[in-house]
Amino acid sequence: MTVTIIGIGLIGGSMALAMREKGFASRIIGVDANKEHLQKALSLGLVDEVMDWEPALDQADLVIIAIPVNAVGEIILPLLNRIQHQVLMDVGSTKQAVCELVRSHPMHKRFVATHPMWGTEYSGPEAAVRGAFANKAVVICNKEESHPGAIEMVENMYRAIGMHLLYMDAMAHDLHAAYVSHISHITSFALANTVLEKEREDQAIFELASGGFESTVRLAKSNPAMWVPIFMQNKENILDVLNEHISQLRKFKSCLEKENYEYLKELIENANKIKRIIK
Amino acid sequence: MTVTIIGIGLIGGSMALAMREKGFASRIIGVDANKEHLQKALSLGLVDEVMDWEPALDQADLVIIAIPVNAVGEIILPLLNRIQHQVLMDVGSTKQAVCELVRSHPMHKRFVATHPMWGTEYSGPEAAVRGAFANKAVVICNKEESHPGAIEMVENMYRAIGMHLLYMDAMAHDLHAAYVSHISHITSFALANTVLEKEREDQAIFELASGGFESTVRLAKSNPAMWVPIFMQNKENILDVLNEHISQLRKFKSCLEKENYEYLKELIENANKIKRIIK
Structure with a gap:
């Protein structure tokens, strides 16, 4: 499976390590507004390739948005405008705003809102940690608003990296x-x-x-x-x-x-x- | 050297482990108002013997008071009333009150006020930790009010268990x-x-x-x-x-x-x- 990670910092980088270790991702593409972070992510082996978001989306099966929650709001509609078969998910610490933003988009069922309950006080690709997420909880929000196939892919990914799944509405x-x-x-x-x-x-x-x-x-x-x-x-x-x-x-x-x-x-x-x- | 520890909980117990490991104490006597803690300290090997505070004081070279700071105030004058050649020290988190309390006692120079900067959120003898204190700071207060020989013994003990020494007045x-x-x-x-x-x-x-x-x-x-x-x-x-x-x-x-x-x-x-x- 090809996974594109938008934002290859603490969370995106740690997910890349975990997905590769568990064999969930065979190819990982990195996208980041920060060119230094991209180079660092390549040299650390977090990602196989780096590219702009459009080709990275086109070539992916799963796209993970792992950037600050305000930046999620800026990129998510352009992503949904271009999306076809892919599954799109975010990992932000707030869920109501993003769920409201996508709800009226015709492709919103390709999106899954999630929040893995893991982090550290550090940031950037060098902060990525091997073995993060294991035995931690991940919250999947407003499950009924996403396509069952999209939910299934996201659940499989989180199970593969050792997380246990919780379901909540975004407000809760x-x-x-x-x-x-x-x-x-x-x-x-x-x-x-x-x-x-x-x-x-x-x-x-x-x-x-x-x-x-x-x-x-x-x-x-x-x-x-x-x-x-x-x-x-x-x-x-x-x-x-x-x-x-x-x-x-x-x-x-x-x-x-x-x-x-x-x-x-x-x-x-x-x-x-x-x-x-x-x- | 024989060391008596009054209060064989988290701090007293961890000091016992460290002093024995480093060869500073050849014999450790435990004193505690809580009989269960005494039994536990014996069975965990924190102390060699348990006894009442009077004989424990008489047989010791160094006496460490490791009990809550209000209880220090209750036992310290009786200890000074009986003390002869021994060195007495406390390890409490406040220093002004104890220094003021002992200042007018004729034997107060046998007492050294200290605060090792280590702890955990747990308590009791089972909470004692091997290797605690190493590379941490200990504050010795109002050094000039204690006998130089008493200070030296306390400094030697703290150095033996791997702490670095800081000096402050109790108010600071x-x-x-x-x-x-x-x-x-x-x-x-x-x-x-x-x-x-x-x-x-x-x-x-x-x-x-x-x-x-x-x-x-x-x-x-x-x-x-x-x-x-x-x-x-x-x-x-x-x-x-x-x-x-x-x-x-x-x-x-x-x-x-x-x-x-x-x-x-x-x-x-x-x-x-x-x-x-x-x-």
């Missing part, structure tokens, strides 16, 4: 993604800004940072080109959970101010319940 | 610890409470949680018995950094509300600067 996906993924990025960005603002001694941060700090601040290294469009597209859900988060932080603040250590203990014990979910 | 330590360690725990506890409040479908959290969420929420599993006393003792510094953090989160909120995506990008780019410190 964006809500859950805000709660479980997007808010973590906001808190981590804000934590980094907090520490950089308060702690003027870089050396103190560097020397005192233990695994705990590194863990909570890790996502703050994430790429704005990817995350600003996600926050834009999922604004309402993120504002909702961000308001809740600020109110939860205020509870900690109030406990400290009032020296209400019993309630502080309760807040922490409640937070400990996350153990029942995250081992 | 507590400030930096608030910025770099304590605030991370507050944000993680609050993030867990946020997600548990908003996301009533445990299954959705479980299935959608990717490495990013796990990383930011990991510290939320931490033990309230350890953390409430730390937050109490370092209240002023933590309130200061917590206020800054809430104000940083409000900037993200305002960007989303006003759709000011340029400023949102700037906030994220600023957060990315943490890369210059945390690789």
Whole structure:
């Protein structure tokens, strides 16, 4: 099977590695607006060939769009205008906007909206990771809006790279993604800004940072080109959970101010319940 | 050398493993208010013997207090009342309170205030980790208030287990610890409470949680018995950094509300600067 990957960065590059390793893709074509990334992807062996999107679409069985969610919106209608037998899918962190955008296109049934729940704070083809995605979940959205054959090809690909499949409508996906993924990025960005603002001694941060700090601040290294469009597209859900988060932080603040250590203990014990979910 | 460890949990147990592996301790005595922990520490081979604190002190060369910081305050004066030739040290996350408490005791020069910058979100003797502390920093506070021989023994121990030594006064330590360690725990506890409040479908959290969420929420599993006393003792510094953090989160909120995506990008780019410190 020939797979074209549009956007050969962290996610696209890691999918290329996984699809080749599992024998799902026999030929991988890379498309990217960034010529350096294309050359890097070739030299790293992520892709076999690079070309413009039109011939890359024409020669593919499956086309994977793995670019920031705002850029998906720019390329997806031109792709559908030209598509014939191919299956088109995206891997973006928001799903409502893209599903709404394609819905009125006559070829929209060739498109499958997906979100594999894997990533790191790094970006670009060098960030591609071998063995990513294995044993992680992938969400397939609005399954009923895609052609069953298209769904089947996408399911086969995700199963081949070791993911387990979940199905949601796009609206539910964006809500859950805000709660479980997007808010973590906001808190981590804000934590980094907090520490950089308060702690003027870089050396103190560097020397005192233990695994705990590194863990909570890790996502703050994430790429704005990817995350600003996600926050834009999922604004309402993120504002909702961000308001809740600020109110939860205020509870900690109030406990400290009032020296209400019993309630502080309760807040922490409640937070400990996350153990029942995250081992 | 005989080392007595008071509190044979995550930190005490991991230090026992490291001191034995490096040949620093030939005999390790465990003291703990929790009898089950003592039995567990014996069966795991963390300690050679268990006994009450008085004989354990009498037989030791070095005594390490590795219990919650409020409990340190309860046992440290009785220990100093009985101490003779031994060196006494603690490993707590706050340093001002303990240094102030011991300062007027006639034997206070036998005490060394330290804080090894390592930990995990788990607790108890089963949480002890082999190879912990290696290549991490340890802060030794108010060095000039301790006997040079006591400092030397503590430095030798930390060097033996692979740590590099930093020196600070206790006030500076507590400030930096608030910025770099304590605030991370507050944000993680609050993030867990946020997600548990908003996301009533445990299954959705479980299935959608990717490495990013796990990383930011990991510290939320931490033990309230350890953390409430730390937050109490370092209240002023933590309130200061917590206020800054809430104000940083409000900037993200305002960007989303006003759709000011340029400023949102700037906030994220600023957060990315943490890369210059945390690789």
